[in-house]
Amino acid sequence: MINVKDLSFSYCKTYQILEKIEFDAREGQCVAILGNNGAGKSTMIKCLNRILTPQEGAVSVNGRDIGSLKRQSIAQEMAYVAQQNDSSQFTVYDAVLLGRKPYIKMNPTEEDHRITRDVINRMGLYDYSLRYLDELSGGELQKVMLARALAQQPKVLMLDEPTSNLDLKNQYEVMGIIRDIAAEKKICVIIVIHDLNLALRYCDRFLFIKNSRVYSLGGAETVSCDAIREVYGMDVTIENIHGYPTVVPLCG
Amino acid sequence: MHKLAAKHTSYRDYIQFKILVIILLVILTIVAALIAITAGSAGLTIKEVLYTLAGRGTEMNKTVVLGLRLTRVVTSIIGGIGLGITGCAMQSILRNPLASASTVGVSQGAAFGAAFAIVVLGAGVQYYTNEAVTVTSPYLVSICAFAFSLLSTFVVLGLSKFGDVSPETMILSGVALSALFGGGTTIMQYFADDVSLSAIVFWTFGDMGRTSWKQIIIMAVVVLFASVYFAFNRWNYNALQSGENSAKGLGVNVDSMRLTGMVICSFTAAVIVSFVGIINFVGLVSPHVMRRIIGDDYRFLLPASALMGALMLLFSDTVARMVVAPVVLPIGAITSFLGAPLFLYLLFKGVKNK
Numbered sequence A: 001m002i003n004v005k006d007l008s009f010s011y012c013k014t015y016q017i018l019e020k021i022e023f024d025a026r027e028g029q030c031v032a033i034l035g036n037n038g039a040g041k042s043t044m045i046k047c048l049n050r051i052l053t054p055q056e057g058a059v060s061v062n063g064r065d066i067g068s069l070k071r072q073s074i075a076q077e078m079a080y081v082a083q084q085n086d087s088s089q090f091t092v093y094d095a096v097l098l099g100r101k102p103y104i105k106m107n108p109t110e111e112d113h114r115i116t117r118d119v120i121n122r123m124g125l126y127d128y129s130l131r132y133l134d135e136l137s138g139g140e141l142q143k144v145m146l147a148r149a150l151a152q153q154p155k156v157l158m159l160d161e162p163t164s165n166l167d168l169k170n171q172y173e174v175m176g177i178i179r180d181i182a183a184e185k186k187i188c189v190i191i192v193i194h195d196l197n198l199a200l201r202y203c204d205r206f207l208f209i210k211n212s213r214v215y216s217l218g219g220a221e222t223v224s225c226d227a228i229r230e231v232y233g234m235d236v237t238i239e240n241i242h243g244y245p246t247v248v249p250l251c252g
Numbered sequence B: 001m002h003k004l005a006a007k008h009t010s011y012r013d014y015i016q017f018k019i020l021v022i023i024l025l026v027i028l029t030i031v032a033a034l035i036a037i038t039a040g041s042a043g044l045t046i047k048e049v050l051y052t053l054a055g056r057g058t059e060m061n062k063t064v065v066l067g068l069r070l071t072r073v074v075t076s077i078i079g080g081i082g083l084g085i086t087g088c089a090m091q092s093i094l095r096n097p098l099a100s101a102s103t104v105g106v107s108q109g110a111a112f113g114a115a116f117a118i119v120v121l122g123a124g125v126q127y128y129t130n131e132a133v134t135v136t137s138p139y140l141v142s143i144c145a146f147a148f149s150l151l152s153t154f155v156v157l158g159l160s161k162f163g164d165v166s167p168e169t170m171i172l173s174g175v176a177l178s179a180l181f182g183g184g185t186t187i188m189q190y191f192a193d194d195v196s197l198s199a200i201v202f203w204t205f206g207d208m209g210r211t212s213w214k215q216i217i218i219m220a221v222v223v224l225f226a227s228v229y230f231a232f233n234r235w236n237y238n239a240l241q242s243g244e245n246s247a248k249g250l251g252v253n254v255d256s257m258r259l260t261g262m263v264i265c266s267f268t269a270a271v272i273v274s275f276v277g278i279i280n281f282v283g284l285v286s287p288h289v290m291r292r293i294i295g296d297d298y299r300f301l302l303p304a305s306a307l308m309g310a311l312m313l314l315f316s317d318t319v320a321r322m323v324v325a326p327v328v329l330p331i332g333a334i335t336s337f338l339g340a341p342l343f344l345y346l347l348f349k350g351v352k353n354k
Helices: A041-048 A071-077 A092-100 A110-122 A138-151 A168-185 A196-202 A225-232 B002-038 B046-053 B059-093 B106-119 B138-162 B167-191 B194-205 B213-232 B234-240 B244-249 B254-276 B282-294 B298-322 B331-353
Strands: A002-012 A015-025 A030-034 A056-061 A078-081 A156-160 A188-192 A205-210 A213-218 A236-241 A244-249 B125-127 B133-135
Touching (some): A002 A041, A015 A041, A015 A056, A015 A213, A030 A168, A041 A056, A041 A078, A041 A156, A071 A078, A078 A138, A078 B244, A092 A110, A092 A138, A110 A138, A138 A156, A156 A168, A168 A196, A205 A225, A213 A225, A225 A236, B002 B046, B002 B059, B059 B213, B059 B254, B059 B282, B106 B167, B106 B254, B138 B167, B138 B254, B167 B194, B194 B331, B213 B254, B213 B298, B234 B244, B234 B298, B244 B254, B298 B331
Parallel strands (some): A030 A205
Antiparallel strands (some): A002 A015, A002 A056, A205 A213, A236 A244
């Protein structure tokens, strides 16, 4: 599905943010991008769909080289939800309809409206589809942005800390929706996330970034006490609570 | 699905409301235009104006309506549409609610250009009995105003291209350039003789009555071209509302759209300002007024802001002509008197609502 090869990026020549990042992921998989603050996680996903242009490396989706595509075509393959989204006086419906932008030539077609309605229903946004974005709570706005990304009908969905502004209930609800949609629509989801327990519960693969490089990539077994100590510089224990591996910090 | 279908009907109602607002603005603009043509010392009635416009009026009425008033009204409509739509587009492109023609130094550049033409190039000034002063080479003044407006724009855009194409760089460069041109104009005024000084001041006041049909056609072509360009980019402006990265993720080529958009906005504003003088607040306030009524959707906000600009300028020009007739007050002052309180009202109403 997605293949990333030798991806390198720097804002200036002296400070390398990403160095030869390599990984791949299949359809239906949720990949958690993990690492400490400033490790380059957000930069990495911005490089995948060319919001930032990497100095080296290649990204391909189903064999198509993303670097050779126009921005509009990239948006049909990959959708991105930013960490911070500005609210405005847009209705929820119009905000989700905007997800069809990569397909709209002059005006949205009936098909665009149908997809918008389906996504709004699927995300449970129906009740406030005519409310303005600046009237929504942080959790509701995050769901709208997720819905917009789904309206793009992407093959790869990239989310930059989708749960960072959400309360406990909304964190689990949003992550549940993401995982279900990944399986249902056969989308590959790449999530930058800080909460290791949420990642362990909802993601299939885990990519740790340390010192601008991939430290490890694999299943839940790669999220070990040693890896966390190496990447975050912190001692933890991982316990099984109600069937879920749970990271417990050994400090404080 | 049934529930959603019902909802879609209300969405349709919601869209129809916006279309209705735009239709209402068109009607109001036509009515305001007729009132503007009628108002004045000739004591015309709307019926006489309509007859004359249909080509069946008396010679006297034809002179007043077609020779004097119609150019004013058409200039106000086209200028207002141009300033309103460029203000609206700039506020999206620069992601700044204070963006308008003066943000990138267009107005100050034009004022400096006019002063330069009058003082240095000797555009020539003469007295009239009923008007204070007028320049004998209006084209030279307009060309200089236009050239310096564009110079200011290209310096701002050039500097941002040199560093990064961020809205902050553009706005701050615009502020710096405006100060520079402001200083230049002050120096020109300091060394100008009394008559030239009056001419500079009168030019910067703004006047809807100084355009010829040839100039109106130039303005109309530029405003039409700009409007078509902005209309094609309406989905891009909508995408930009969620932030630059989100817009890129939706397939918008933000940097190139920003540069092209700014060139077109500045060019359009420069053409208008160089023909009619400095008009404050229309480009800034009309998008804000319409935002409150129909929201941030640029599909509707662009045409609504354009029409609101036309309406504001028509109203201001009529007020400027009528308040202390036969003296015509400077329209720039009227738009400021109208725009500033309106802007403050919107600002504080917005704060209270939040």
